[in-house]
Amino acid sequence: MNSQTAFANALLNPELPCPGGLTTWNGSDPAMRFAVYRNNVMVSLIDALADTFPVVQELVGAEFFRAMASVFAHANPPRSAVMAYYGQDFAEFVASFPPAASVPYLADMARLEMAQVLAYHSADVPPIQAETLQIALNKPEQMVSMRMVLHPSVHFIASPYAVFSIWVAHQGAQSRSSLDPDVAQAVLVFRNSLDVDTLKLSAGVGQFVHALQNGQTLLDATNAASSGDSEFDLPQALALLLRLQLITHITSGDRYHEHAH
Amino acid sequence: MSNRFNSLLRPQGAPAHNLPRRAGVGLKPEHFKEILETQPDLGFFEIHAENYMVPGGPFHHCLTRIRERYPLSIHGVGLSIGADAPLDVGHLNALAALLGRYQPQSFSEHLAWSTHGPTFLNDLLPVPYNTATLQRVCDHIDQVQTHLGRRMLLENPATYVEFSASTWDEPTFLTEVVRRTGCGLLLDVNNIYVSSVNHQRNAQTVIRALPLAQVGEIHLAGFAQSQDGNGDLLLIDSHGAPVAQAVWDLYAFTLGLTGPVATLLERDNDIPIWPVLLAEAGLAEKQLHEAMEKPTQKVLRAPDGVLP
Numbered sequence: 001m002n003s004q005t006a007f008a009n010a011l012l013n014p015e016l017p018c019p020g021g022l023t024t025w026n027g028s029d030p031a032m033r034f035a036v037y038r039n040n041v042m043v044s045l046i047d048a049l050a051d052t053f054p055v056v057q058e059l060v061g062a063e064f065f066r067a068m069a070s071v072f073a074h075a076n077p078p079r080s081a082v083m084a085y086y087g088q089d090f091a092e093f094v095a096s097f098p099p100a101a102s103v104p105y106l107a108d109m110a111r112l113e114m115a116q117v118l119a120y121h122s123a124d125v126p127p128i129q130a131e132t133l134q135i136a137l138n139k140p141e142q143m144v145s146m147r148m149v150l151h152p153s154v155h156f157i158a159s160p161y162a163v164f165s166i167w168v169a170h171q172g173a174q175s176r177s178s179l180d181p182d183v184a185q186a187v188l189v190f191r192n193s194l195d196v197d198t199l200k201l202s203a204g205v206g207q208f209v210h211a212l213q214n215g216q217t218l219l220d221a222t223n224a225a226s227s228g229d230s231e232f233d234l235p236q237a238l239a240l241l242l243r244l245q246l247i248t249h250i251t252s253g254d255r256y257h258e259h260a261h
Numbered sequence: 262m263s264n265r266f267n268s269l270l271r272p273q274g275a276p277a278h279n280l281p282r283r284a285g286v287g288l289k290p291e292h293f294k295e296i297l298e299t300q301p302d303l304g305f306f307e308i309h310a311e312n313y314m315v316p317g318g319p320f321h322h323c324l325t326r327i328r329e330r331y332p333l334s335i336h337g338v339g340l341s342i343g344a345d346a347p348l349d350v351g352h353l354n355a356l357a358a359l360l361g362r363y364q365p366q367s368f369s370e371h372l373a374w375s376t377h378g379p380t381f382l383n384d385l386l387p388v389p390y391n392t393a394t395l396q397r398v399c400d401h402i403d404q405v406q407t408h409l410g411r412r413m414l415l416e417n418p419a420t421y422v423e424f425s426a427s428t429w430d431e432p433t434f435l436t437e438v439v440r441r442t443g444c445g446l447l448l449d450v451n452n453i454y455v456s457s458v459n460h461q462r463n464a465q466t467v468i469r470a471l472p473l474a475q476v477g478e479i480h481l482a483g484f485a486q487s488q489d490g491n492g493d494l495l496l497i498d499s500h501g502a503p504v505a506q507a508v509w510d511l512y513a514f515t516l517g518l519t520g521p522v523a524t525l526l527e528r529d530n531d532i533p534i535w536p537v538l539l540a541e542a543g544l545a546e547k548q549l550h551e552a553m554e555k556p557t558q559k560v561l562r563a564p565d566g567v568l569p
């Protein structure tokens with residue numbers, strides 16, 4: 001084992017002894033000084049997670065959060081130097097972290113907060129022009145095979161819990177008293193100009209967005225949304241996506257026929 | 262290996278690093294709005310490269326606008342030049358793209374490692390100073406400079422341990438790296454101070470032994486205090502406090518040798534409101550003015566961008 005391997009392993013595993021070959025000017029125990037590196041690494045990773053998941057932290061308290069984040073970070077150190085994206089598998093970890101089981105919506109809150117970070121840094125793509133969309137929609141024969149490409153900042157979270165309401169309740173100082181967490185909610189996260197927006201969607205619109213994101217045709221997405229939500233209204237759903245400027249391209253047929261902006 | 266890069270750059274004649282000899286501040290998203298609104302009189306801004314390796318959004322929006330008005334230094338924290346493994350070409354490509362987009366006046370990285378295998382450790386870890394490390398670090402710097410098509414600055418580290426495998430002292434090691442690769446030195450005066458306390462070196466002696474003619478930028482930052490196993494003072498390079506008086510004194514000493522050099526105020530933790538950082542940069546600017554007026558006990562300085 002080379003020296004950097006021993007050093008790296010000992011940084012991430014506090015059970016391992018301090019690596020060999022370290023010296024100090026005063027003969028003091030190098031392990032005490034090595035602990036500075038160990039602490040730097042772990043604190044920086046936990047801080048990065050705390051930055052990305054502020055409401056998750058509020059829901060469980062800083063002490064619990066940092067202990068949970070430490071378990072996560074030891075087992076899942078970053079795989080990239082781009083720390084903005086660290087924690088993409090945190091929600092999954094939270095979902096299977098037994099001590100957090102008493103807060104069943106915690107993992108979905110982590111999904112929502114990660115989506116907000118991803119939306120914040122996502123690519124800048126201009127929306128499709130309304131006229132382009134109008135022309136395409138006026139050709140019903142094309143609508144069957146039409147696909148809509150949504151803005152890269154768009155993230156959709158469907159939760160069996162009221163994650164949107166809980167998230168809203170943790171923005172500022174609103175009262176959190178009369179909140180029933182056991183209500184399913186569909187949440188849309190996207191960037192509007194330079195700000196990340198978070199909206200609650202009806203179940204049907206949520207399914208519609210989800211289907212479009214999965215590359216389903218407009219027809220299939222509409223059918224999926226209508227079968228799950230009898231109140232789904234296609235013109236309303238399209239008007240919402242247009243108003244929020246979330247449709248960037250449409251493609252039709254088997255050919256990748258782009259009608260860009 | 263030693264002069265490959267010299268021959269590459271010289272005929273082009275373009276200054277490889279020409280940050281103004283003024284004070285700059287590390288750019289933080291907390292301050293985007295105020296900087297754009299108030300357009301403070303500052304020499305330059307510095308960013309951490311990895312924070313901007315994202316496709317779009319407010320970071321690029323704001324940096325583009327700030328770059329239109331200010332010189333820029335791009336400072337990498339994740340290239341892992343000291344790693345005993347090949348450099349990550351994907352990371353080098355991302356750096357090249359970022360440098361191409363923002364055309365910074367300076368690019369710098371650390372004499373440290375931060376990755377191991379697929380793992381990014383998010384800290385700047387120390388290397389032993391010996392021939393094996395020298396060869397590896399020089400090879401990596403050659404690769405970086407060739408890949409990016411420009412000279413880079415290498416920053417001296419703050420360290421908490423030394424290695425029994427070291428056969429060189431730090432300034433001799435850095436001098437040799439600079440000589441062999443033609444890179445410049447990013448002289449972090451706080452790191453010199455921190456390491457000098459931590460390893461009982463004389464900070465002024467260390468600075469005098471560095472290749473001062475090749476200093477392209479100076480970093481100043483604050484440290485935190487701790488204790489080692491013997492109860493002796495151990496300083497931590499925290500970037501979370503104002504610059505200590507001892508570091509300001511060492512900075513004045515350094516400027517007396519180098520003359521004015523672009524100087525960055527680094528603050529990455531417990532980030533204060535913008536006017537506080539701006540005022541701290543003003544203190545550096547004041548010393549730079551004084552250095553400009555004073556004749557230095559000057560080491561021979563190469564003009565910016567010209568290799569010795």
